[in-house]
Amino acid sequence: MPPVGRTGPVSGAATGGTGPGEQDPGPEAATGGPAVSVQPPIVAVVGPTGTGKSDLAIALALELGGEVINADALQFYRGMDIGTAKIPPEERRGVPHHLLDILDIREEASVAAYQAEARQAIDAVRARGRVPVLVGGSGLYVRAVLDRLEFPGTDPALRERLEAELAAGGSAALRVRLAAVDPVSAARIADDRRLVRALEVAELTGRPFSSFMPDRQYYAPAVQIGLAVNPDELQTRLAERVHTMVRSGLLEEVRSLDARGLRDGRTASRALGYSQFLSVLDGTLSESAAIEDTVTATRQFAKRQRTWFRGDPRVQWLPWRAPDLIDRALLLARGSGPLS
Template identity: 40%
Template sequence: MLIVICGATATGKSGLAIAIAQRLNAEIISADSRQIYREFDIATAKVSSSELALVPHHLVSTYDPNCTVTAAQYQTQAQALIDKFQVRGMTPLLVGGTGLYIKSVVKGMKIPRVPPQMDLRSQLTNLGQGQCYQILQHLDREATMKIHANDAIRTIRALEVYYVTGQTISSQQGEYPPSYPILQIGLDCESLDVLTHRIKQRTQQMLELGWEDEVKYLGTKYGWDLPLLDTLGYAEMRQYIQGEISLAEAIDLTIVHTRQFAKRQRTWFASIPEIEWFDSNDPILLDRVWARVQQFCKTV
């Protein structure tokens, strides 16, 4: 069995997951594409050391920030952990907001095992999206039925897979869902005003925890061109540190960008019919979710 707890940022996934895991005597597998990196802690809302002491977490602070973790790598490690727990008779919790990570596991996505080829990507980028898309239409017309003509990232990825493996990305994709039962719990704020308030609170907490110092440290240690420093919460603070904007602007931009990110997450998860939704602002949320988990565990 597997229990998934997913949803947009700032909906309280981590706190709920820890409470459920404690009741189940279970462990948590993170599904967060930035918390998987070491030292990126505050602006990713990574679980604290005290929370880690309550429930073991996996795939948190696993890789150095200058590594690139692919969805295929994540999938392999997450599936191995799930298999290990099930052999021990344990039902793990898969928790996070990175939709692709969760989908790779619950749908058993077949993902080409091709790591990023930076030189090739640079060459393709220099060709321009128009020409790259024309090449892809010639090599893999099936892929262009799913990739928009303006989607440069997916176009280049499809070409990258073809040139590395000699096979189209379409021929290497598909879904092979796992045989074990899966319960997917989704958390959502029915009120956008409440979600915005939570995002503002989180941003203020980041500041109090040393957000600025963390970004200064990371930029100094790894270089300001580190790709992770161009992600949410790090890019805005980096702009402030480098004198491009004021601190107030960095805070406001982070709030705006986080709201936009949450909207994209909500859109992604809303398209998945298997998810059972709960209001994260419900005063008896834990009781409701725990009752559903108990029901799920009894019926499988």
């Protein structure tokens, strides 16, 4: 299995599976033969950080005979445990977990490679007669697994040339060029990194970058369960969560990872909490300021996550503290529909 950190041209095109709510009746249906058993859907537990997704995923896996597949991009990294709220092995209640601790902190995560690995994990779980339970708040990674979404690959030499043009002349000329070949992306893209990527894809494939954006069509039957929480209540919970991480040794975790090359990791070094506490180690930020900055950044991140998942009408939301949360989630997972 290729590592998620590889960023080479991995195809994300789905070659099978039915759309939302559809079931493949099998080849014997047309001839009146015996019905082919239909596999249960992929169960995805999604929503903002700090809402208890991991606990619900474990509970569902225990009830459904399932295994958990991680869709939190930062939990790919070995050693990033406290600051990512990674469930330790002794608290997983015997449920197998996949795609945790698969990257070194110096590697960069790739959505395309993750898609391939996650779908391989799903196939393997199903081959064992078990139910795949996907869990995480990294919206694009969730969609990469669930939806018909293809990735156009990369060309390092082409990207290097575009980045050199950006460094030499700024973004204005590149934006004009992008507008000529992909006006949709030109209107949407604000940051230079995605600007370079859009031009790279256009030159590499002859297609606009916007044509690779996913539509809301599952590559295989799936159920998405979202955990809903009042924004004010979540803000309080996230502040408490950061303070708990600090008491649990976040600074020491960052110190240990720093010695292993954390600053060399383009993704890991920018993670919430880790970037702030690297500044504490450098003496440029006090611990109290780092805590406050982490709380603020985490709240902003949770707001973006909520907006992302609320934009998908297929997500079925349940109150995160409902006393019958597991029962209601099981009804959804088994296709019985939401409770009123």
